[in-house]
Amino acid sequence: MNTKAYLAGFLLLAGTVAASAEIRTWTSIAGTTIDAEFVKLQSGTVYLKTADGAEKRIPKSKLVMEDRQLADQLSNPFASKSAEAAPAAKAADIMYELFGDELRDADKEKVSTDALAGKTIGIYFSAHWCPPCRAFTPELVKFHNKLTQDGKPFEIVFVSSDREKAAMYEYMEEMEMPWLALPFGDDHKGNLAKKYNVSGIPKLVIIDEDGKLITENGRGDVTQKGADAFDDWK
Structure with a gap:
């Protein structure tokens, strides 16, 4: 396999994923919303950036389930879960x-x-x-x-x-x-x-x-x- 070609392809794919981030509406379990772009998920906190460049931090547990799952996906788009791990992860999300x-x-x-x-x-x-x-x-x-x-x-x-x-x-x-x-x-x-x-x-x-x-x-x-x-x- 051509190593350089593989790395170039990987970096292109990674760049595509990063570029796909866009401003969207994030909703908390209390019903409040914020329009912002996803930056990262770290230590249970979702980091967002608003249109004016301001950083916002929201505990993942304070978001509705759909937004939590999206944050997980955006933070690690290449991750996959085994059939055995999926039920445990789902139970943890419910807790x-x-x-x-x-x-x-x-x-x-x-x-x-x-x-x-x-x-x-x-x-x-x-x-x-x-x-x-x-x-x-x-x-x-x-x-x-x-x-x-x-x-x-x-x-x-x-x-x-x-x-x-x-x-x-x-x-x-x-x-x-x-x-x-x-x-x-x-x-x-x-x-x-x-x-x-x-x-x-x-x-x-x-x-x-x-x-x-x-x-x-x-x-x-x-x-x-x-x-x-x-x-x-x-």
Whole structure:
């Protein structure tokens, strides 16, 4: 093979891909839009350039799914996924859509959403100021600890309705919550509440590892069945 000819062809193709970038409308999950050209995707952030040359940065998790997929494609147009990798990638995208790229633990440390991979997930809508929540949370902690002890693939994401960040973490510490949480004030909270019809708290929604709804009555299952509820969710 003529190496020079091959390299010339590759560079021509790469140049064609780069030149294909154009100004388009990018949409966030909150519904806001921006007209800009794709520049790069780096560390979970999409870099864009507007017509007047201004740089804009948007976390990929804040974009609608179509735009996230386009950013992935534009950032690496030559990448291909195996048949085995595709389902896992799709499940990860769904988790990013639901929760964003990062969660928090009880020590306020950042934890990648990838920690949820392969697990049944409980989305726990609760708050420090809510008496019924404070009555149910210790029960849920025992439930979570039992499943962890038994090696069950289960995790909880706490979605706080507290009015202040300090109250959220005080609640997590006081109740010794062993699970993860959506960052305080994160935009995904409203989307989750709407998606799962949250009209009151506490509410425990159970989804499978692919993000499919199992039940919106996880609280009732935990209260009535204890650790056996997990087997019914699988």
